[in-house]
Amino acid sequence: MLNPFYYPYSGGTEKHLFEACRRLAKKHDVTVLTSMLPHTKREEEIEGVRILRTPAAVLTWLPHPLPPPVPLYPLPWPDFVREVNDADVVHIHNRFVYSLFELFAIKKILKKKLALTLHNAKPQGIDLPTDFVGGLYEDVYGRKIMANCDAIAGVSKNTLDITVPPDLLMPKQVVYNGVDVDWFNPKNSGGTVLRDLVGVEGKKIVLTVCRLVEQKGLDYLLESIPLVDKQMNGKAHFVLVGRGPLLSHLQKKARSLGVEGKISFLAERFSEKDLAALYAACDCFVLPSLWEPFGIVVVEAMATGKPVVGTDIGGIPEIIAHGKNGFLVQPRDARALAERIAFVLENPKAAKKMGAEGRKIAVKNFTWDETAKSYEQFYAKF
Numbered sequence: 001m002l003n004p005f006y007y008p009y010s011g012g013t014e015k016h017l018f019e020a021c022r023r024l025a026k027k028h029d030v031t032v033l034t035s036m037l038p039h040t041k042r043e044e045e046i047e048g049v050r051i052l053r054t055p056a057a058v059l060t061w062l063p064h065p066l067p068p069p070v071p072l073y074p075l076p077w078p079d080f081v082r083e084v085n086d087a088d089v090v091h092i093h094n095r096f097v098y099s100l101f102e103l104f105a106i107k108k109i110l111k112k113k114l115a116l117t118l119h120n121a122k123p124q125g126i127d128l129p130t131d132f133v134g135g136l137y138e139d140v141y142g143r144k145i146m147a148n149c150d151a152i153a154g155v156s157k158n159t160l161d162i163t164v165p166p167d168l169l170m171p172k173q174v175v176y177n178g179v180d181v182d183w184f185n186p187k188n189s190g191g192t193v194l195r196d197l198v199g200v201e202g203k204k205i206v207l208t209v210c211r212l213v214e215q216k217g218l219d220y221l222l223e224s225i226p227l228v229d230k231q232m233n234g235k236a237h238f239v240l241v242g243r244g245p246l247l248s249h250l251q252k253k254a255r256s257l258g259v260e261g262k263i264s265f266l267a268e269r270f271s272e273k274d275l276a277a278l279y280a281a282c283d284c285f286v287l288p289s290l291w292e293p294f295g296i297v298v299v300e301a302m303a304t305g306k307p308v309v310g311t312d313i314g315g316i317p318e319i320i321a322h323g324k325n326g327f328l329v330q331p332r333d334a335r336a337l338a339e340r341i342a343f344v345l346e347n348p349k350a351a352k353k354m355g356a357e358g359r360k361i362a363v364k365n366f367t368w369d370e371t372a373k374s375y376e377q378f379y380a381k382f
Contacts, residue, residue, distance in 0.1 A: 001021060001030065001031065001091050002090065002092045002093065002098060003032065003093040004069075005035060005071070006018065006051060007051075008040070009037060016117075016177055019178060019371065020368065020372050021049045023368060024376070031050045031051075031083055031086075032051045032052070033052050033080065034051065034054070035053060035071040035073065036055045036056060037058070040053055052083060054073055056071035056072060056073045058072070059071075059072065070096075071097070080105070081105070084106055084110050085110050088112075090106050090112045091114075091115040093117050095142055096137075098145075100141075103145065113150045113151075114150050115149060115150060115151050115379070116145070116151075116152050117153040117154070117175065118155065118163050119293065120159070121314060121315075122135060122142075123291055124162065125290050126215045130214070142163075146168055150171075151171040151172070151382045152172050152173075153174070154293075155174075155175065155176060155294040156315025158293070158315050158317075158318065171381040173374065173381065174374070176365065177296045178367045178368035178371040179303050179368070180303075181359075183272060184300045184304045186355070188277060188280035188304060189277070197239075197264070197266060198237065198266075200237045203236060203237045204232065204235060205237055205281060205283050206238045206284050206345070207282035207284070207301070208221060208238070208287060208288075209241045209278070209279075210287065212244030212267075213245065213246060215290050217288035220331075220332055220333070220337060221238070222254055222257060223334035224335070224341065225257065225262050226257060227334065227335060227339075227342075228341050231346070232345055236341075237263070238262060238263040238264070239264050239278075240263060240264070240265050241266045241275075241278060243267045243269070247265065250265070251265060282301075283344070284307055284351065285301035285306045285308045285309070286310070286337070286341060287309075287311070288310070288331070289314065289331070290313065290332065291313065292311070292313060292315060293314055293315050295310065298310055298320065299319060299362050301358070302359060302362040303358075303359060303363070303366075304359075305355040305359045307350075309326055309327045310326065310329075311328065311329060311331040312328040313331050316328070325354050326354055327340040327344075
């Protein structure tokens with residue numbers, strides 16, 4: 001496995017890789033080649049997975065729309081050649097860091113099978129710079145990366161459909177992200193966790209957990225608040241958990257809309273235990289994204305038995321069955337978002353039924369065990 005970062009680095013791709021690798025390692029020899037971060041060991045074994053870290057300098061800032069962090073390896077080749085030469089399958093999890101030179105070495109010199117997982121889809125509908133730069137990359141360089149692969153996996157069907165050019169005919173497979181359904185479950189007690197943090201009593205809680213970036217559609221979430229507040233006679237409170245460059249913008253917008261007392265911004269980092277308690281304390285979970293390859297926070301809420309409202313884009317419709325475990329609305333439609341949120345809050349019996357259905361879907365389709373099984377099926381194809 002090749003990825004720029006690995007545990008203990010915390011990120012969506014890194015979580016996916018860690019959970020899949022430690023399960024695959026029960027039956028296979030798994031090595032992860034990654035970058036060496038401060039306070040990490042050059043080489044170690046974690047839960048049966050061998051990790052080899054190459055010294056690297058990490059860029060933590062890049063101009064918009066390029067996403068940091070990015071590692072720069074001064075001397076990557078000795079580790080790369082040795083580890084790839086010993087592998088049966090080389091599997092990369094980032095198509096933006098590894099070059100065509102490295103792919104050429106894997107395929108033509110070392111003659112190894114090459115797999116790729118698409119953890120992000122071709123950008124669509126975010127903003128003009130991101131869509132243009134991301135689309136140009138995918139159409140020119142990304143296409144060449146994918147054309148060199150023997151098989152491609154994607155974290156949703158939508159990710160594969162919009163990212164992989166249709167004329168590339170290698171095997172393709174959906175490998176969904178998972179969640180720990182034992183950790184995120186309806187038996188969790190949110191208790192007073194959220195209410196203590198935000199200081200509200202006797203109100204319905206609407207929770208959103210995400211990075212505070214353009215693609216999450218958070219302006220439209222804020223615009224829905226006055227509409228929900230009017231429908232609920234002031235008995236709803238929104239909680240936005242996350243960090244990112246839009247925090248000050250969103251706080252200013254809340255003030256301009258006159259809803260600063262109706263929403264709490266929780267920008268600190270939460271442990272998985274505390275995050276599970278936050279899900280348990282809410283009455284409705286909302287993700288108003290403009291672009292979303294998968295949406296793991298939606299599944300975490302579902303596994304906790306909560307009704308969910310999301311936008312009908314990207315991988316979210318593969319998670320939310322409209323009217324069954326939640327609702328789908330069109331992106332950028334604050335009124336539709338408000339209507340569905342208000343329905344969930346005003347109809348506790350329907351909300352409870354949706355939450356129960358969401359739990360069933362999460363347990364059946366979106367566990368890390370299923371992710372690992374999907375990879376075994378994926379490798380058998382080539």
